[in-house]
Amino acid sequence: MSFSRFLRSLSAVVLAVSLAACQTAGAPSQSGASSGQAAAVQTASLPVVSYAPATAQERGFSALVLNAATGQELYAVNADAPRFPASLTKMMTLYMLFESVSSGENRLSSPLNISANAASQPPAKIGLKAGSTISVEQAARALAVKSANDVGVAVAENLAGSEAAFAREMTQKARALGLSRTRFVNATGLPDPAQVTTARDMAKLGLALKRRFPQYASYYRAKSFTYNGRTFRATNNLLGKVQGVDGLKTGYVRMSGYNLVATARRGGKQLIVVVIGGQSETARDAEVTRLIEAHFQAG
Template sequence: MKAPFLAFITLFATLAGIPCALAQAPIPEPPTIGAKGFLLMDHNTGMVLAESNADERLEPASLTKIMTAYAVFREMAAGKLSADDEVLVSEKAWRTEGSRTFLDVGSRVSVDNLLMGMIVQSGNDASVALAEHIAGSEAAFAGLMNAHARRLGATNTHFVNATGLPAEDHYSTARDIASIASALIQEFPEQYKRYKVKEFVYNDIKQTNRNRLLFRDDTVDGMKTGYTAAAGYCLVASAKRGEMRLISVVMGTSGPEQRARDSLALLNYGFRFYESHRLYDGRVPVQRLRVWKGQQTEVPVGPQQDVYVTIPRGRYEELSAGLDAVPDREAPVAQGDRLGTIVVSLGDEEIRRVPAVALEEVPAGNLWRRLVDSIIQLFRS
């Protein structure tokens, strides 16, 4: 149905005093999820679409390895580690219990293979080998993980190891796990592609990715399963349909089938009743603002990053946005200086505010330019 026709029907019904279901269909309650805690989030906006006990501290099991991978990717991005580097497998890594890549003690394994073993096979031995190689010990690496968690705002998270094996004071929440997963996807899109690999062979042993949604829905391209007896069955899933990417986190379900079924139910709910739109491209001018006493008289202004909004499905025509600019800005203006705010509204409700910054610098003008502008400003006032 075309939006103008829908608007006409809505207006007619309003004037006539007739309730109109077409005007704005109500969004139902999220599906019932058999988990200790869960959360559904739009990756691009951070908007939470469904949650329950999302801030309860729970054992994350192998969901821990999302942060393990994030920390490794940060080291690689900083040039301190490469995919071809070889890592010596210690006896501690080799003896680590639980799921494994079946590394040989004393062998040298590439970072690339260790990452695949950790991500696809959930190998605890691969996780410990990476941690020891980067930080000298698994405990020291856990400190690095905690530093990243604090920087990302995951304030209800504390890691003791790189694997997620049960340990005192090792915990996280559905909300924090979603934030960490979103940061990994945002910062390392090329590395994230590892999470959709369905099987990996190492040491002549083929293991299949435990994320069953990779085999059921081709829009799902990640992310990580987890299980211990204390934590229950956990799953972080991410799917992209069109421009919209959703991340679901379920923690503490009763079985591998339930975590898959519940995760897919959450994802389908989000895609069915919400939509995501990119309103502005990052570092692309929204407007040019007057600058006084500068070498240039105008400066391009826009957001630093792409601006997305998440809204109930079918209400796109109600979106509006504008720039609330800082008046009478004088040079010098540095690139990145905040010069206003992009305000986004849905109908009469303000739903998002995004800083608008100078996309170029404007140095101070010469004496003549400053004098002329001072006179103009005097007469304007």
């Protein structure tokens, strides 16, 4: 069996299991907040979303540059090809968290309970302890700066009762935002062949995040985050190094390669640049920098 055929088969199996889990996920984790319990019950009644078949290519390369003010496409390479988002996923986790504050479900000071499941997630993480809490604001900063997986799962469990239920809500929100080729099955971007997106969808998500919630723009610009006495450096290497860069999100798993959604502003011009499938962190950063410089110089 060819690798691509194997991956298609594996994707179908994982998607079926994930959708089944989403349909049955109604009970919140023991550490979930009461608001999360209510959200889980509501989530159980959501319809199953149907998708056109899409198999992402391992380390497939995509790039896209948009005028961030108008949405005009300035440059594209495989912008609509299916790709693995890795931690670009956390842009949607942040969107859902900020939306819970906007709706009044949470405040920035609201505590999120940490389950053993959340605490056990693999790096990147900030070392949350089971039975402890983290505020919504601290969680948002940890996601934006450190891309913490333990925080991502904690957000999912508190907002929807379980990560599977939250992933269904993420995908429903993706459809509402016009992300037609994106499917989420977890809140972190940890490896799963059923978690698929495109460079164009990630650009749309980045723009939606910054336009809907401009009050949190400083979170994406921050070069570090301090929690429980430890300081974590931002994963976005272009902050402070490339003129005008003011966010947004990095990502990496072996299947995806090195990903980056970057926003930049110079004078009156704004860009959003997406690179997915970089061969290394250095190569990804160099390509994003090249695209930023080229399109600012183009006027």
